Amino acid sequence: xxxxxxxxxxxxxxxxxxxxxxxxxxxxxxxxxxxxxxxxxxxxxxxxxxxxxxxxxxxxxxxxxxxxxxxxxxxxxxxxxxxxxxxxxxxxxxxxxxxxxxxxxxxxxxxxxxxxxxxxxxxxxxxxxxxxxxxxxxxxxxxxxxxxxxxxxxxxxxxxxxxxxxxxxxxxxxxxxxxxxxxxxxxxxxxxxxxxxxxxxxxxxxxxxxxxxxxxxxxxxxxxxxxxxxxxxxxxxxxxxxxxxxxxxxxxxxxxxxxxxxxxxxxxxxxxxxxxxxxx
Numbered sequence: 001x002x003x004x005x006x007x008x009x010x011x012x013x014x015x016x017x018x019x020x021x022x023x024x025x026x027x028x029x030x031x032x033x034x035x036x037x038x039x040x041x042x043x044x045x046x047x048x049x050x051x052x053x054x055x056x057x058x059x060x061x062x063x064x065x066x067x068x069x070x071x072x073x074x075x076x077x078x079x080x081x082x083x084x085x086x087x088x089x090x091x092x093x094x095x096x097x098x099x100x101x102x103x104x105x106x107x108x109x110x111x112x113x114x115x116x117x118x119x120x121x122x123x124x125x126x127x128x129x130x131x132x133x134x135x136x137x138x139x140x141x142x143x144x145x146x147x148x149x150x151x152x153x154x155x156x157x158x159x160x161x162x163x164x165x166x167x168x169x170x171x172x173x174x175x176x177x178x179x180x181x182x183x184x185x186x187x188x189x190x191x192x193x194x195x196x197x198x199x200x201x202x203x204x205x206x207x208x209x210x211x212x213x214x215x216x217x218x219x220x221x222x223x224x225x226x227x228x229x230x231x232x233x234x235x236x237x238x239x240x241x242x243x244x245x246x247x248x249x250x251x252x253x254x255x256x257x258x259x260x261x262x263x264x265x266x267x268x269x270x271x272x273x274x275x276x277x278x279x280x
């Protein structure tokens with residue numbers, strides 16, 4: 001795959017070189033008259049740097065790594081945040097690539113490319129909380145499929161198999177869907193009965209948790225479907241407001257206390273709302 005990618009890049013380089021050979025004198029003359037706007041150059045360098053790093057960076061670190069004056073770098077970062085091209089986390093005082101940059105390119109992106117564009121945001125959440133983050137898509141009438149996974153870099157982490165599929169009412173995602181798919185409670189209970197759970201779960205508790213999820217915007221499965229793990233899920237809606245994807249954070253059971261789980265759930269909910277503009 002790497003060879004194929006390199007070949008594509010080389011082919012493009014050759015195309016550019018072929019164009020240049022026929023207009024070398026004109027290009028040389030044109031370049032001598034060009035005006036380089038340094039702040040624009042630095043803004044592009046910052047965007048490339050943050051995109052390549054895939055990690056939040058503080059202003060001082062960006063300025064140091066790119067050899068940009070600290071005050072100038074800060075002003076550029078603040079401008080890019082104002083334009084929704086970067087996002088700023090006030091707690092860590094760090095910057096990441098924002099959804100505005102994705103909106104610019106979304107018209108020419110396939111769904112697969114859009115899922116790829118969502119990956120840095122899944123990765124950032126995975127790193128920040130030390131969890132595994134997956135993206136699931138609803139397929140057919142009653143199933144979901146995993147379309148992306150991002151891991152934290154901790155030595156101990158949960159590894160998942162790629163391309164998993166399952167019944168749409170399973171786990172935390174199932175609780176998101178249970179009250180939103182237009183089925184009666186009896187119909188949901190009938191589908192629930194066919195799901196194999198890792199530990200006993202009665203339907204009344206499942207339904208109560210589904211109703212709670214509908215109110216707060218995120219759902220929790222505490223080791224009932226995947227033994228030994230806790231899973232938090234939030235929805236990504238399509239432009240019509242229908243459920244399309246779910247983002248799931250998977251961690252070891254007992255890894256976090258209830259307040260941290262609630263904070264993670266709220267952050268998943270907010271991320272799901274923003275990902276609509278990336279995936280559609």
